[in-house]
Amino acid sequence: MKRNLKSNSRLLLLCCLILISISAKSQINNNPNIILIYTDDLGYGDISSYGGEIPTPYIDDLAKNGLKFTNAYATAATCTPSRYAMLTGEYAWRKKGTGVAPGDATSLILPGRTTLPGVLQQAGYNTAAIGKWHLGLGDKSPINWNKEIKPGPLEIGFNYAYLLPATGDRVPTVFVENHRVVNLDPEDPISVSYRENINDKPTGSKNPEQLKMMYSHGHNQSITNGISRIGYMSGGENALWRDEDIADKLVKKSVEFIEENRDSPFFLYLSTHDIHVPRVPHERFEGVTGKGARGDVIVQLDYTVGAIQKKLQELKLEENTMIIFTSDNGPVLDDGYVDGAAERLGTHNPFGKFRGGKYSTFEAGTRVPLIVQWKGKIAANQTSTALLSQVDFLRSFAAATGQKLLKTRAIDSQNQWQALLGNDVSGRKSLVQQAIRNVLSYVEGDYKYIEPHSGPVMVPWGVDIETGFNKEPQLYNLKQDPGETKNLAAEMPKKTKEMEQNLKKIRDSKELSSHK
Incomplete structure (x- = not known):
């Protein structure tokens, strides 16, 4: 009799554990997959659904099928502080050293911080950072690019990372996957310096005849792919990227991540680079707009959005996926290269009705496009005037996944989940x-x-x-x-x-x- 009671107790405990597991899995599955497409230097007036003249049909589809915000802000008028604030829920000006990071900066977000990917990882999401990082890597300067480079994204909440370490106009011009440089030959180690030239190879300032894109100010040091950059680099020949292929590479890695995680909740932080200098569209987009390289890479960005949409449709994930599309700061035309951005602009106005631009205190520096699509949950073709900041993503998703955070963590982030869904038309009081x-x-x-x-x-x-x-x-x-x-x-x-x-x-x- 005692044996039967003991056996029944074990059976009851096992059943309870199974029910708890099923309940937890059900709760996770009620939360959408999240894809955050974070563009670079895209202005409020750059896409056609916000009044731009360059055709962006795939981005426009997000607005037609979801919610377009007219009063949304990045936290800063430059990229590093905007990204820092969005991922930590804390304004970047609170932390020293979070200005525009050099290519050899050490990690600005260290293990132990509350982060957006960490919150979602805690809720059962598989998380990935793909694209531009520009938040530093490693904990020692100078960075040794030939060994494991950490801490980085994997130490602050991402399960997978495929990165441009900084920006395309800074060395090293290589991809980093998780903790290592991609395709690095150990016999050809990488060296990087932002202080002095470390070899006798050509530079933009000394050998302008080797450039396929001339610099206008700065950007005249080491040459990769016929383009001179900020900083000096030697070695790593097999690892160097071709700028024309960056967008396709990010799409490929993003699609692979979506496919691998189709049966479990995922968070994809796709940080595109197209609009940031140097603007080098793939050959199939070159010349398509008649507005120079900047116009062409906006079309390339739209292609990227379309490729993600098509993969979600193919896998029947559209109704279980929230897509957020926004920019890290406002637009700039000549930002260091002679690429015709200003001369070939025509009547297209990247700044919309606003004054200033990237770097500026005026509205065009931080007022950015923000579109949210979640088919079946967010009503289509809406426009919202709710006041929103990207710093709010962290607490909004924490609330959506049933998590409570200490008041001393992510102190500038607010739960604006209902505004993101279109149910709250006011949003923040201030920012x-x-x-x-x-x-x-x-x-x-x-x-x-x-x-x-x-x-x-x-x-x-x-x-x-x-x-x-x-x-x-x-x-x-x-x-x-x-x-x-x-x-x-x-x-x-x-x-x-x-x-x-x-x-x-x-x-x-x-x-x-x-x-x-």
Whole structure:
């Protein structure tokens, strides 16, 4: 009798464990796959669904089948701080050294941090980072590119990584898969320096006759694929990329990850590079827009989005997948190479109705496209004016997957899940924008405050973009004056002071509750 009771108890325990496992698996399966397509230097007015003249039918399909935001922001007007904030849920200006990272930077996000991929990994997702990284790798400088390079994405919540370590205009011009450089020959080790030339090979400054794309400012050091870069590199000949093939390589790796994880929840962070300099479209896209390389790579970006959509359709995953499409900062035309971006622009306006651009405190620096599609769950062909920041992705997905975070973690992120679904038309109460030199702006309601700064009026390295810096405080009514043409600070001193104090409260805050 005792033996039967013991046996029945074991059977009951086993059944309970099975039911718990089934319940957990069911809960995970109720959450969508997530694909975050994070573009680089794409302006608010660059895609046709936001008024651009360059055809982007696949991106437009996301808007037709989902939700387009008109009041969404990257956290910064440059790439490294935007990515840092999005992945950590914390504004980058809170951490020293999170400006635009050099190609040999060590890891800016270290193990133990709460991160967006870590939150989703905790919820049972398989996670991948594919494309541009630009958040540093390893823990020692100089980085040894010939051995395992860590910590990196795998130590902060990603299961798989296939990366451009920094940007295409910086050495090393190689891919890193998980912890190692792809196709590296041990007999041809890589050396990298950002201080001095480390060999006698040609450079852009000394051998411009070897270039297929001329530099306009900077970008005149080591040459790869007929394009000179920032920094010096030797070795690694078998590992060097061909710029024309980067988009196809990222699509291939992304599609493989989706196929491998079709039966389990996954998070794909696809960080494209097309619009960032050097702009080198694949031969099949070259010349298709008549607007130079920048126009052509926007079409190439649209192809990338289409390839992901087609794979989801093929695998019948569309209704179980949320696609988020957005940009890391606003647009720039001449950003270091003579590629006709400005001269061949025509009437296409990447900046939309906004002033400034990449690097700037003005709206075109951080106001970006944001489209969310989840077929069957988000109503099609919607437009939302909800105020959103990319820093909110972390807590929004934590909430969607039933996770509670400490108030001292991801302190700038807010749960805006209902806004992402189109159920909340208001979104945030306020947000902070970051320009170069860590100059901050504060948006609340219809108003925007830009803190005083005595820096130059124009971005100083020749990109022909206003910084928005002014020794006096600036206040704009974005609803009435989206182009930020009339400074209201002198007319509205009380409002200006209120906005200044609200920004200071956020700057001084240490946990979520103090400025939610």
